[in-house]
Amino acid sequence: xxxxxxxxxxxxxxxxxxxxxxxxxxxxxxxxxxxxxxxxxxxxxxxxxxxxxxxxxxxxxxxxxxxxxxxxxxxxxxxxxxxxxxxxxxxxxxxxxxxxxxxxxxxxxxxxxxxxxxxxxxxxxxxxxx
Amino acid sequence: xxxxxxxxxxxxxxxxxxxxxxxxxxxxxxxxxxxxxxxxxxxxxxxxxxxxxxxxxxxxxxxxxxxxxxxxxxxxxxxxxxxxxxxxxxxxxxxxxxxxxxxxxxxxxxxxxxxxxxxxxxxxxxxxxxxxxxxxxxxxxxxxxxxxxxxxxxxxxxxxxxxxxxxxxxxxxxxxxxxxxxxxxxxxxxxxxxxxxxxxxxxxxxxxxxxxxxxxxxxxxxxxxxxxxxxxxxxxxxxxxxxxxxxxxxxxxxxxxxxxxxxxxxxxxxxxxxxx
Numbered sequence: 001x002x003x004x005x006x007x008x009x010x011x012x013x014x015x016x017x018x019x020x021x022x023x024x025x026x027x028x029x030x031x032x033x034x035x036x037x038x039x040x041x042x043x044x045x046x047x048x049x050x051x052x053x054x055x056x057x058x059x060x061x062x063x064x065x066x067x068x069x070x071x072x073x074x075x076x077x078x079x080x081x082x083x084x085x086x087x088x089x090x091x092x093x094x095x096x097x098x099x100x101x102x103x104x105x106x107x108x109x110x111x112x113x114x115x116x117x118x119x120x121x122x123x124x125x126x127x128x129x130x
Numbered sequence: 131x132x133x134x135x136x137x138x139x140x141x142x143x144x145x146x147x148x149x150x151x152x153x154x155x156x157x158x159x160x161x162x163x164x165x166x167x168x169x170x171x172x173x174x175x176x177x178x179x180x181x182x183x184x185x186x187x188x189x190x191x192x193x194x195x196x197x198x199x200x201x202x203x204x205x206x207x208x209x210x211x212x213x214x215x216x217x218x219x220x221x222x223x224x225x226x227x228x229x230x231x232x233x234x235x236x237x238x239x240x241x242x243x244x245x246x247x248x249x250x251x252x253x254x255x256x257x258x259x260x261x262x263x264x265x266x267x268x269x270x271x272x273x274x275x276x277x278x279x280x281x282x283x284x285x286x287x288x289x290x291x292x293x294x295x296x297x298x299x300x301x302x303x304x305x306x307x308x309x310x311x312x313x314x315x316x317x318x319x320x321x322x323x324x325x326x327x328x329x330x331x332x333x334x335x336x337x338x339x340x341x342x343x344x345x346x347x348x349x350x351x352x353x354x355x356x357x358x359x360x361x362x363x364x365x366x367x368x369x370x371x372x373x374x375x376x377x378x379x380x381x382x383x384x385x386x387x388x389x390x391x392x393x394x395x396x397x398x399x400x401x402x403x404x405x406x
Contacts, residue, residue, distance in 0.1 A: 032238070042175070062176050072299060073176035076183050 043092040044070040046077075048084035058090050064089075137347045141206075147279065148202045148342035149241060152231065153338065153379060154282075155195030156242035159232055160189035160387070161263060163394050164250055173253050180299065184260065187292040194285045196228035203231075221403075233398035237381075237388050241336075244378040245328040247386045254307050254314065255321040259299035262325060266332045267293045269349040279342070301360045308364025318366055330374025339379070 035040040047056035057079050064070035070089040079087065098106060110116070154203055165185035172178025203226040219239065221230035245263055250256045271293055274286035307314040333350040335343075354368075361368050377383065 063174060064176065068302065069306075072302075076180040077176055080179075080183055109313065 041065050044074075044089045045092050045095060046070075046074040047088040047090075049086040050084050050090070051082075053084075056086065059083070067091075090101060097107055141209075143208055143341060144202065146338040148206065149336075149338035150197055150342040151195050151199040151202065151282065153241040153336070153343075155192045155231070156240045157192075157200060157246055157263075157267075158188040158195070159192035160240070160242045160390060161246035161260075162186070162192060163390055164246065164248075165256070165260070167250055168256065177253075181256070181368055184296050184299070187289075187296065191285065191289045191292070193228055194230070194288075196231045198281050198285070200226040200228055200231055205369050229398070233395045236248070237391055239381060239384055240383065240387060240391070241379055241381060242383075242387075243327065243331050244375055244384055245332065247378070247384060247390060248325060248328060249386060251321060251324065252317055254317040255324060257300055257303040257307065258318065258321040260296060261360070262329055262332075262357070264293055264297040264300050265353055266349065268297050269344065269352050269356075270344060273344045273349070278345075304360055304366070305364040308361070308366040315365070318364070322366065322369060326369045326372050327375050331373075331376040331378060334374075334376055334379075336379040 007107045042065070043061055044064055044067075045061050046059050048059045049056045062070065062073050062077055067089060070091075071087055074087045078084070081087055140298075162185045165181050165188070168178060168181045169185070170178065172181055219226060219231050219235040221227050221234070245259060248259060250259075261402050268290070271286040271290045275283050275290060277283040277286065294360075304318070308318045309315070333353070335346050339346060358368050375384070378387075
């Protein structure tokens with residue numbers, strides 16, 4: 001990341017020489033948001049619980065520099081139309097995902113095991129819906 | 131004689147309430163318009179949405195105040211009868227509406243404080259302007275929610291939740307940028323230099339504020355406490371002995387407001403009554 005250079009123009013009249021660009025030569029300095037997409041800020045996954053919902057559901061992801069900002073960004077991006085009353089965020093890098101290449105051994109063995117669904121019992125009428 | 135005196139007094143009180151309501155409405159409308167200039171230009175997508183959300187909150191508040199002002203103005207006009215001089219800001223039909231008050235008044239009739247009309251500058255300057263104003267608005271609405279005027283009390287109580295979030299959001303950004311990189315720190319110093327001179331006016335009460343609103347002079351100490359606490363954390367200095375610009379509350383604005391109104395009012399001025 002040495003000699004990293006981002007040129008960013010804001011709305012307004014910032015003189016090109018002094019304000020338009022951010023030059024970063026010191027890699028210890030935290031990187032700015034790049035290219036209008038926050039490309040250099042960590043990615044966070046957002047989970048929102050709706051008013052009626054019992055569990056938090058994954059709604060998408062966003063960029064933020066830290067957890068506090070991630071919650072606030074999530075509030076603005078994902079709950080501004082009353083979608084939820086509780087937010088979880090977790091930095092995407094902490095999520096371990098299953099490997100798509102292992103889909104065969106992981107999921108296919110379940111395909112022909114219909115007997116694992118409890119559909120082979122005759123339920124007495126009195127039980128009603130289960 | 132006494133009756134005349136009372137009528138005059140009531141009419142004066144009523145005018146103060148109208149002016150005060152317009153002042154509250156103009157503050158939020160002009161700041162909303164400024165923040166909305168960021169729409170599509172925010173430093174990153176998430177913050178673009180955040181600042182325009184705040185803008186929409188402020189427009190919502192200004193709508194409430196304008197609706198109330200319009201109602202007061204229409205009532206007052208009926209009382210005075212046809213002798214009342216025609217005022218700027220009347221709609222085509224001769225009634226005041228929230229839209230006519232926003233779109234048809236001239237620069238000298240806007241009563242917003244100078245701070246909210248100042249240019250966006252860079253992100254730091256926009257953040258600082260929002261922080262100064264939200265801190266002020268928070269203290270003001272806290273008082274206004276106990277106003278004897280039920281309508282203003284209700285609007286303030288509802289808006290206070292929004293303002294609480296604006297204050298939290300802008301405080302965090304001031305800290306983030308002030309205590310961030312050398313570049314962001316320098317930009318915040320420049321923003322302070324640019325905006326501090328407009329903060330004094332917030333606490334100099336206009337006549338209508340004293341008659342119909344809150345004595346804003348009393349909010350100053352609390353405001354300074356909040357600013358100092360955040361600036362300390364942001365490693366930013368609180369300026370001292372700066373000459374303060376005033377005038378906005380009584381319609382004497384900086385050159386910025388004319389440009390804002392030109393854009394804001396263009397459509398209604400060019401195509402009166404246009405709707406979509």
